[in-house]
Amino acid sequence: MKIVDLPADDLQVVNIGLESFAQDLRDQGVVVVQLDWRPPAGGNARMAALLASLEDDDDDEAS
Amino acid sequence: MSIKQANQEAIRRIEEGNAMWIDLRLACDVVPGMEDHTVLHAGPPVGWENMCGPMRGAVIGACMFEGWASTPEEAIALAASGTLRFDSSHHHRAIGPMSGIITPSMQVNVVRNERFGLDTFSTLYMGTGKVLRHGAYDETVMAKLRWMNHELAPLLKAALQHAGGIDIMALVAQAVQMGDEMHNRNKASNPLLITQLAPHLVAVGERAQVIEALKFIDNAGHFILNMVMAGCKGILDAASGIADSTIVTAIARNGYETGIRVSGTGDRWFTAPAPQIKGVFFPGYGPDDANPDMGDSAITETLGLGSLAMAGAPAVVQYVGGTPEFAIETTMNMFEITVAESKTLKMPNLNFRGTPLGIDIRKVVKTGITPVINTGISCKRAGVGQIGAGLTAVPIACFEKALEAFATARAV
Numbered sequence: 001m002k003i004v005d006l007p008a009d010d011l012q013v014v015n016i017g018l019e020s021f022a023q024d025l026r027d028q029g030v031v032v033v034q035l036d037w038r039p040p041a042g043g044n045a046r047m048a049a050l051l052a053s054l055e056d057d058d059d060d061e062a063s
Numbered sequence: 064m065s066i067k068q069a070n071q072e073a074i075r076r077i078e079e080g081n082a083m084w085i086d087l088r089l090a091c092d093v094v095p096g097m098e099d100h101t102v103l104h105a106g107p108p109v110g111w112e113n114m115c116g117p118m119r120g121a122v123i124g125a126c127m128f129e130g131w132a133s134t135p136e137e138a139i140a141l142a143a144s145g146t147l148r149f150d151s152s153h154h155h156r157a158i159g160p161m162s163g164i165i166t167p168s169m170q171v172n173v174v175r176n177e178r179f180g181l182d183t184f185s186t187l188y189m190g191t192g193k194v195l196r197h198g199a200y201d202e203t204v205m206a207k208l209r210w211m212n213h214e215l216a217p218l219l220k221a222a223l224q225h226a227g228g229i230d231i232m233a234l235v236a237q238a239v240q241m242g243d244e245m246h247n248r249n250k251a252s253n254p255l256l257i258t259q260l261a262p263h264l265v266a267v268g269e270r271a272q273v274i275e276a277l278k279f280i281d282n283a284g285h286f287i288l289n290m291v292m293a294g295c296k297g298i299l300d301a302a303s304g305i306a307d308s309t310i311v312t313a314i315a316r317n318g319y320e321t322g323i324r325v326s327g328t329g330d331r332w333f334t335a336p337a338p339q340i341k342g343v344f345f346p347g348y349g350p351d352d353a354n355p356d357m358g359d360s361a362i363t364e365t366l367g368l369g370s371l372a373m374a375g376a377p378a379v380v381q382y383v384g385g386t387p388e389f390a391i392e393t394t395m396n397m398f399e400i401t402v403a404e405s406k407t408l409k410m411p412n413l414n415f416r417g418t419p420l421g422i423d424i425r426k427v428v429k430t431g432i433t434p435v436i437n438t439g440i441s442c443k444r445a446g447v448g449q450i451g452a453g454l455t456a457v458p459i460a461c462f463e464k465a466l467e468a469f470a471t472a473r474a475v
Contacts, residue, residue, distance in 0.1 A: 038430075038431060040429045041428050041429055041431070042431045044463075047428050047463055047466065050428075050466055050467065050470045051425055051428060051429050051466070053470060054066060054309070054425055054466075054469070054470060054473070055425075056065065056066060056067040
């Protein structure tokens with residue numbers, strides 16, 4: 001299927017992140033599943049780096 | 064030890080802890096470091112210069128109760144002179160809702176975590192409206208404080224001795240299944256407490272005394288809260304000091320700042336300015352009259368009660384605002400920032416799922432979801448008292464600062 005044909009078909013959308021994008025589509029009658037997602041630490045690079053350094057190890061389950 | 068193992072150890076200690084209400088004692092006889100002119104307060108440490116209106120009001124009342132001042136003006140002068148020794152109650156194994164003011168001559172509840180041999184102390188709950196903890200100090204407040212200290216407390220002490228103590232967490236477990244979240248809704252737990260106390264009060268007290276005491280505890284509505292708070296603190300303190308744990312062991316507010324403590328960083332506070340509260344106001348008051356968030360009672364949230372257990376207490380929204388759907392949504396969000404579910408505190412309407420337990424600073428920073436707090440609202444002016452109840456959240460900055468400190472300590 002060509003991408004230009006998509007809107008003519010039975011379009012179903014999963015929207016990740018900003019809900020206003022989903023609402024715009026809903027306003028046009030498109031079925032949208034909204035996935036609540038945001039970048040770790042709200043995009044704060046310093047916090048994201050700290051979090052990465054403090055993640056649980058995979059082998060912790062054995063303990 | 065890995066962080067995960069350390070957090071599991073923290074949860075193990077929390078789950079093994081208990082809270083027996085065993086005694087009432089004068090603060091000067093039992094609270095560590097309670098010397099003359101000591102004034103303990105809620106939240107992280109704060110000096111008179113930064114104290115909010117209602118906390119200042121409670122200090123004024125406490126100074127008059129102690130006989131350190133005979134008028135509010137004398138009390139203010141005394142506080143400003145530097146004579147009073149202010150400190151956070153948390154530094155003295157003590158705790159109190161709202162301003163949480165404790166001075167040497169006040170009677171305090173003694174609650175014991177028997178498994179870990181930890182005693183914690185709390186003020187006696189005074190009721191709602193015009194009360195000391197919300198900063199009111201007129202003669203009706205002072206008279207009630209004197210009655211509680213000199214008549215109610217000795218009677219309760221005798222009843223507790225007759226009972227051999229009362230298991231507070233057992234009452235909490237029952238009440239959570241009966242629709243209480245144990246912070247702002249105690250419709251089940253307070254009567255359960257009365258049921259436990261009544262035969263022992265009758266056994267040790269005079270008829271008129273007992274009737275007055277039972278009526279007071281019933282009318283106060285949340286009398287059990289202060290024992291629950293001391294119990295939560297004792298249980299969480301036992302989980303403090305595990306070097307690699309990222310679990311929050313205290314959330315407390317003084318009306319100026321909100322602070323948290325984390326197991327791995329011990330007694331250190333991580334603070335941010337106290338937020339405003341969105342709530343339901345008593346007639347005649349509104350948001351412009353409201354003091355920022357205040358009190359040690361968020362120790363209930365720290366243990367998975369309060370807003371964290373809100374799904375099981377939908378009726379609390381009539382007091383703090385919101386809808387039953389919001390209550391469920393709030394608890395579901397709190398599962399996103401906790402590492403475990405309580406084995407003993409179960410919410411029937413979530414198929415007896417355990418309440419969210421063990422707030423992990425990593426999860427809070429990662430998701431941006433911070434613990435919600437169900438709380439009372441004080442008037443920002445000293446001398447008025449409680450003007451409503453509502454909802455707020457712990458500032459994310461507290462958790463970001465804690466994460467920085469934790470990572471730094473772990474890197475050494």
